[in-house]
Each structure stands twice: as structure tokens, then as C-alpha cells.
Amino acid sequence: MFKRKSVLLAAVILSLLTLAVPAPASARYVSFTYKQDGQLRLTQTAYVPVGVLDGYGMFGPGSAAKEESGDLTVALDQPQDLFIDKRNHIYVADSGNGRVLELDGRGSLIRVIGEGELEEPTGIYVDESGKLYVADYGAEQVAIYDREGNKVASIGKPESLLFGKNNAFKPKKIAVDKRGNLFIVGEGLIQGLVELSPDGSFLGYFGGNRAGFDLERTIQKLFFTKKQLSQLSRKLPPSPTNVAVGDDGLIFTATVGLESGSIKKLNVAGDNLLHSSSFMSPNIADITVDPMGNIYAADSVEGYIAVYNKDGSMLFAFGGMDSGYQSLGYFTSPSGVAVNGDGLLYVLDKDRGNIQIFKPTPFALLVYKAMSLYLDGKYVESLEPWRQVLRLDSMFDLAHLGIGLAYYKQGKFDLAFEELKLAKNAGEYSNTYWELRREWLMKHVSTVILVLAGLFVLWTVLKWLHRKNGFGAPVVEALRRFRRIRLVSELLHVFRMLRHPIDGYEELATGKASVLSATILLIALAVVRLYEVYQTSFIFSGVDPLRVSMVSELLKLFVPLFAWIVCNYMVSIINDGEGKFKDVYKGSIYALSPYLVLGVPLALMSKGLTLMESVVYDYSRMFMILWCIVLFVIMVKEIHGYELKETFKNIAITLSGMAVMALIAFIFFGLTSQVWDFVRSIAEEVKYLG
Structure with missing residues (x-):
């Protein structure tokens, strides 16, 4: 009976995944974005919820004895992280139960990994070979499992003196680049991410944050003595709280409490490649990056999911905190976010112990298509997709920007000028105006010079005539009387x-x-x-x-x-x-x-x-x-x-x-x-x- 219910629920979930935009959800579900001037506004719906995976839907081939007795349960307890590999297999860090669950694309359980071995897994990553890396916060180590779920290695605290003798090694999140190097978020490590080689050797800290300008501290330095300053507590930079790796090998970090630029895209030198955006939440619970380079971020306080393009500009945001009605599409404590190969978005809710699934709408897919062409430098090819975006949302700033750049590449500077003005993009607007001004000067510079020279000669002649013959004396006298x-x-x-x-x-x-x-x-x-x-x-x-x-x-x-x-x-x-x-x-x-x-x-x-x-x-x-x-x-x-x-x-x-x-x-x-x-x-x- 129990198995029959499980199969029925799994079938319901599968049908939900194949549905188009459901009317009840879309009717009460909204998306928003920010304009270039910082004004928040509603936009066309970008993602709609199409299903939910919970403990009663995650069943599959486990222990035969347990299946026969009907005792198999995979109800999640305070799950902390979510990852989807190239096969669309879903991995969940089931922190409260001390294990990692591997599910197929439909949410059916494939295997339980690390049960009895892991203490409190809080971060997971799967590389292209299927090897699973687990940041085990409770055991203060990184556990590594092969494709079949067998433990093959574990990495503890680095022995290098450069790591710091007094620094604790409490890994919370983990990512692995194409070279096999590990990037680990450690609790309280203000120096940045811990970078380890594939064999566990400490390579150094990477991508640390800066403390930033502190007005109070600056004033104290002006008036306090050295002894008084030594007694003050130092302002330390916040440590990164999340990490992800893009398909291009670049490292992405998120930092809770960082008011500006809470998400960073770091090159090999640790430099941030994203422009600073005031629309990045300081309460990012998790980030992930899709193959196009779009960044997805889950906000743990407001509950919304924000999507940024690979330059860091917000495309749209959706979701929010559930007000107690268990509404689909809203959350109580989002803790993980991942995207599969089909573009479906999975959001892990720590308190509810479930995974909600979102499907991009035609509007979002159109934006992604236009954005992909635009960021690849194919501005002319992106023109028609951007126009289609504007037909759906005439106030979408990035569409005006894309169309403006397409016109710019075609040499239609007057049309580009109007579009970029609507987009409020100062940099591209300035470049277009430079071209318009150059064209105007080339046509009219000789006329301007002649007019100015003529006015100068006329003024000089009038002054000479006034001094010589009193020409215009009544007018000059009238002006003097007026000034008196x-x-x-x-x-x-x-x-x-x-x-x-x-x-x-x-x-x-x-x-x-x-x-x-x-x-x-x-x-x-x-x-x-x-x-x-x-x-x-x-x-x-x-x-x-x-x-x-x-x-x-x-x-x-x-x-x-x-x-x-x-x-x-x-x-x-x-x-x-x-x-x-x-x-x-x-x-x-x-x-x-x-x-x-x-x-x-x-x-x-x-x-x-x-x-x-x-x-x-x-x-x-x-x-x-x-x-x-x-x-x-x-x-x-x-x-x-x-x-x-x-x-x-x-x-x-x-x-x-x-x-x-x-x-x-x-x-x-x-x-x-x-x-x-x-x-x-x-x-x-x-x-x-x-």
C-alpha cells in the first residue's frame, strides 16, 4: 500500500514537470526587476512553480529488505545544499540526517551516500567524472566519494603553517575547478576560500573580502593615541559564505553581510569581474551558475530568487517568504539553488525539507536567447529577440540596451542614441553621443568656425566705429542708464x-x-x-x-x-x-x-x-x-x-x-x-x- 502511494505521488510529480504554465500559480505569482536608476518594478513572470519534491516523493531502489517492509523514508531534516550534475542527477546535503541523497531527474531516490560516515554535511559538489565532494562541517573534514557512492578519501585540516596554526577547519561549502583544485568555504576564515590541490595540499587563500572604509575608525586614528588604538577591536572583513564554479572555470563567491557586491566573479588573480550592483542582497544563502553564465542567488531573509546575467546585471527576481499558507512558489528558508540541463530551477527549503521546481516562462527564455547573443557580441542577431522581449515588456531596460547596441554596430547612431537613452546606460549612451557629435562636427565645423569668426570681426568693427564715430552711442547710453x-x-x-x-x-x-x-x-x-x-x-x-x-x-x-x-x-x-x-x-x-x-x-x-x-x-x-x-x-x-x-x-x-x-x-x-x-x-x- 505504501509503495503504491509512493508510485502514485511520483507520477503526479512527473506530470507536474511536464505541464505548461499552471493557471493558478501564474495568476498569483509575480516577478520583478530593477531599472537602471534603481527603481523596482514588476515585470513579466520569469519562472513559475511546477512541482515540489519532498520526503514522500523521493523513493527508489534502496535496500530490498527496507522496500519490502515499507520502512524506507528519505524525509529531509534541515538540508543545507543542493547540486545537479551533468546527468541531471540531484544531490541533497541532508544535514540533519548526516547523509547525502542522490536522486534522479524525477526525484526518485537512487542511493543514500555517507550514512553512518558523515556527521553534518553542509556543502556538496560533483565533478564531471561523477566524483562527489562533501564539506562535512560536523566532522571538520572533506569527504570524497566515487560515482557509486563509495568513500575514497577524506581531507582534514591542512598541516601547512600558511593555513594558520590557530585557524579552525570547519568546511561549510565546497566547489572544484577543472584542474581538480578544491575551493572551500571555512567558518570564520576571513582570509578567503581555502584552496587545496587534488591531493589535499594547501595552496593558499583565495578571494578574500576587504574590510572597506570605516569613517568612525578614520576619525579615531586622527584623535586617539597608539595605546588607545591598540585597545580597540579591529574591524575584520566578512568571510565568504558560499562558492560556485562556472563552466568557464571562474570562481563565484557570495558573502552574507556584504552590503555592496555580495556576489563576486573571480579570475585566477582573485579580481572581481562583476560590476558593483546595489541590487545584490547581503543575505545570499546559495548561488549557482548555468552554462550561459547566468547567476542564480537565493535570499535567505526576503526569500526571493534573483537571476543575474554574467556581467552581474539583474534580469529578474521572483518568489518571496511564505506567509504561512504553504503556497507553492514561496519559501520559509531557502538554503540551496541549482539548475539542471533542461533549464529547470530547483530551490531547496531548509525548514520545509523540500525542493520546489520552477520552469522558465517563454519570456525568460526569450531574454536568455537575446542576452546570450548580446553578451557574445552578436548585437545585430540579438535585435529581433530583443524586440520580441519589448513586445512582452516595453519597460525592460536591458532590451533597450541590446537594441541600442545593435543599432550602434550597424552605424545607426541616431536610433541607438534614443534606445540607450531609454535604457539609462550612461556608458553606451556616451559612446553613441561621441559618434553623433563627431558626425555633426565633420559636417558643420567649417560653418561654425566661419560664424564665430564673423561674430568676432563684427564685434571688433562695431567697437572701432563706436570709438571713432560714436556709432551706436544711444544704445550704449541706454544700457548705462539701465545699469545705474x-x-x-x-x-x-x-x-x-x-x-x-x-x-x-x-x-x-x-x-x-x-x-x-x-x-x-x-x-x-x-x-x-x-x-x-x-x-x-x-x-x-x-x-x-x-x-x-x-x-x-x-x-x-x-x-x-x-x-x-x-x-x-x-x-x-x-x-x-x-x-x-x-x-x-x-x-x-x-x-x-x-x-x-x-x-x-x-x-x-x-x-x-x-x-x-x-x-x-x-x-x-x-x-x-x-x-x-x-x-x-x-x-x-x-x-x-x-x-x-x-x-x-x-x-x-x-x-x-x-x-x-x-x-x-x-x-x-x-x-x-x-x-x-x-x-x-x-x-x-x-x-x-x-
């Missing part, structure tokens, strides 16, 4: 501030500017800021103007400025400053004269530059900011009548006051929000009871 208008003169004082800032502030204190002119300039500052946000090329701004809030951008300008004005005036009262509030107000706004004058030209200049000339834009903007800072320093010194030492003291206290003001505002708004939530909950309860 008080308000106009006050507004044009910004140019005086740029040329002679010290004299400019002295004149400011004697009434050269008014509160009205400063207020008009403040409005002009807002206009310049908005123009800069909306018109700066996205190559340099990195923001999407369609997603920019005008109010938030104005607040970013006005809040710090008015906080500075208020704090500086209050500090000057305490420190015997001579400036009045209106003087600080006017002086602070006029200190932003470089931004007023250069903000718009820099935004316009950005539209004509590529990334290769980014140094021109970056240094120009840096110069503008530094100029503003210098004017603020001169403003404090001249308006308040301070010496240089008192000036910097005043500025330091002002900045401290601004920080305190920001902290108070944060606490106030936080408490206000909590009080409002409390009042609203009481009101809703009263309304409900009423």
Missing part, C-alpha cells in the same frame, strides 16, 4: 562679488545691496537649481527628471541655507559679531554668486560632453562649489568684523548648531508622527465601538 537703476545695480553686484569679493562685501555692508535684491536673487537661485536638475545630462546627474520632486529639490536648497543664516546670526550675537540679521541674509545669498552665474552654463555644457570629458564638468563644478565656500568664509569675516581665527571658530560653531537643529527637527517630526498615529488609532477605535 538702483535695483539693477544691486542685482549686478553678483559680478562684483566674483571679481573682488572682499571689496564686494565691504560695499554690501554700506548699502550696495538690499533685502529686496537678495530676495530676487534667492528666487533666481531656485530657478537655477531647478534648471540644473531638469536639464543636466543624465550622464552626470544620475537622476531621472520625471521622478524628481520639485518641492523636495527646493527644500534641499532653502532648508540648509536658512538654517545657516539663522545659526550664523545667533552665533554672531554670542561672539560679538557686528553683522545684523539682514546683513547675514544678504551676505549668504550673495555668497552663492558663483552658482547663480555658472549653474546654468554648466548644465548646458553637460549636454555637449561625453564621459571621456567628464573631468571638464567635474572640475568645473568643484571649482564653482569651492568658490562659494570661499565667499562664505569672506562673508563671515567681513560682515562680522572678525579676525581669521574668529572667523573659522564662528563657522565651526554655526555648522554644529545646524547639526543640532537637524537632530531636534528629526526628533520632533518623529514624535509628531507617533503621536498622530496614536491619536488616529484611538479615533478609529472610538468610531468602531460607536
